[in-house]
Amino acid sequence: MAKTTDKAALNEWYAIETSVDLTAKPVRSRLLGQDIELFRREDGQPVVREIEAGWPTGPALPVREKYGCIWTTLGHPNKEIFEISEAVETDRRFVPCGWVKMRASGLRVVENFLDMAHFPFVHTDILGSEPHTEVPGYLSEIRRDIDEVWATNCTFFQPRIAATESEGAFVQLTYRVPTPFVVMLYRVCPTAPERLDAIALFIHPIEEDLCRAQPVMYLVDSNSTHTALLNFEQVIFMQDRIIVENQRPLLLPLEARQEIPTRADSSSVAYRRWLKEKGIRFGTTMGAG
Numbered sequence: 196m197a198k199t200t201d202k203a204a205l206n207e208w209y210a211i212e213t214s215v216d217l218t219a220k221p222v223r224s225r226l227l228g229q230d231i232e233l234f235r236r237e238d239g240q241p242v243v244r245e246i247e248a249g250w251p252t253g254p255a256l257p258v259r260e261k262y263g264c265i266w267t268t269l270g271h272p273n274k275e276i277f278e279i280s281e282a283v284e285t286d287r288r289f290v291p292c293g294w295v296k297m298r299a300s301g302l303r304v305v306e307n308f309l310d311m312a313h314f315p316f317v318h319t320d321i322l323g324s325e326p327h328t329e330v331p332g333y334l335s336e337i338r339r340d341i342d343e344v345w346a347t348n349c350t351f352f353q354p355r356i357a358a359t360e361s362e363g364a365f366v367q368l369t370y371r372v373p374t375p376f377v378v379m380l381y382r383v384c385p386t387a388p389e390r391l392d393a394i395a396l397f398i399h400p401i402e403e404d405l406c407r408a409q410p411v412m413y414l415v416d417s418n419s420t421h422t423a424l425l426n427f428e429q430v431i432f433m434q435d436r437i438i439v440e441n442q443r444p445l446l447l448p449l450e451a452r453q454e455i456p457t458r459a460d461s462s463s464v465a466y467r468r469w470l471k472e473k474g475i476r477f478g479t480t481m482g483a484g
């Protein structure tokens with residue numbers, strides 16, 4: 196497919212590569228249907244360019260290096276990349292978990308990340324277990340002042356909430372959607388209850404129904420090995436991949452729902468409403484043209 200005409204999608208920042216993986220050797224990639232090339236200049240500066248008919252074209256795209264990733268945009272974002280305040284706390288473990296490619300709309304991946312109801316069935320005996328299948332009531336809102344979606348006061352019974360834990364407990368969760376293709380989870384840290392672990396999921400939309408996603412974690416955890424932290428997240432993410440790739444349609448429907456949403460769906464309802472208000476079409480059944 197060609198570059199999308201969806202202005203709302205074009206004008207966002209996207210994480211497209213892990214910083215440490217970018218070298219002087221140019222690599223080809225694609226963003227929102229547009230072929231791109233990226234490499235690191237001799238002075239260390241990342242360069243991203245659009246490719247047409249096999250050749251770089253136009254001026255270099257805007258680029259940022261943040262949260263362990265290379266970010267770019269094909270449009271004109273009206274603000275800088277969102278802030279993750281936990282990223283500057285020096286006692287945290289930074290765990291980028293690696294990219295996973297999925298045959299699904301990136302928006303479906305965000306929606307799945309927001310959904311607590313699937314924990315007992317998809318992440319059985321890790322993030323949920325029967326008979327604890329009920330999603331207790333929580334609050335979802337579009338925060339107009341910062342233009343983000345938040346879900347707060349979320350709780351769920353989890354048999355094994357983090358790599359450090361083997362006992363079940365009710366976890367306190369907060370979800371945040373800072374841009375259409377990024378979703379975050381804040382979780383009361385099991386080993387430091389006054390602090391929150393911050394887990395972000397960066398999505399690199401390749402085509403409408405194809406994306407890569409990378410969980411990036413800022414954790415308060417001085418006990419677990421890096422491998423244990425990675426393994427814990429990767430097991431969960433592989434389980435999600437199967438679910439997301441089997442959803443139909445692959446694109447996210449934004450039309451009024453046929454089914455009556457349940458209370459557990461309220462974050463998804465707010466997310467879809469927000470996307471619609473923004474005019475996002477890429478990755479939705481509205482068609483990106």
Ligand SMILES: [Fe+2]
Binds near residue numbers: 308317434435
């Ligand atoms: Fe999941």
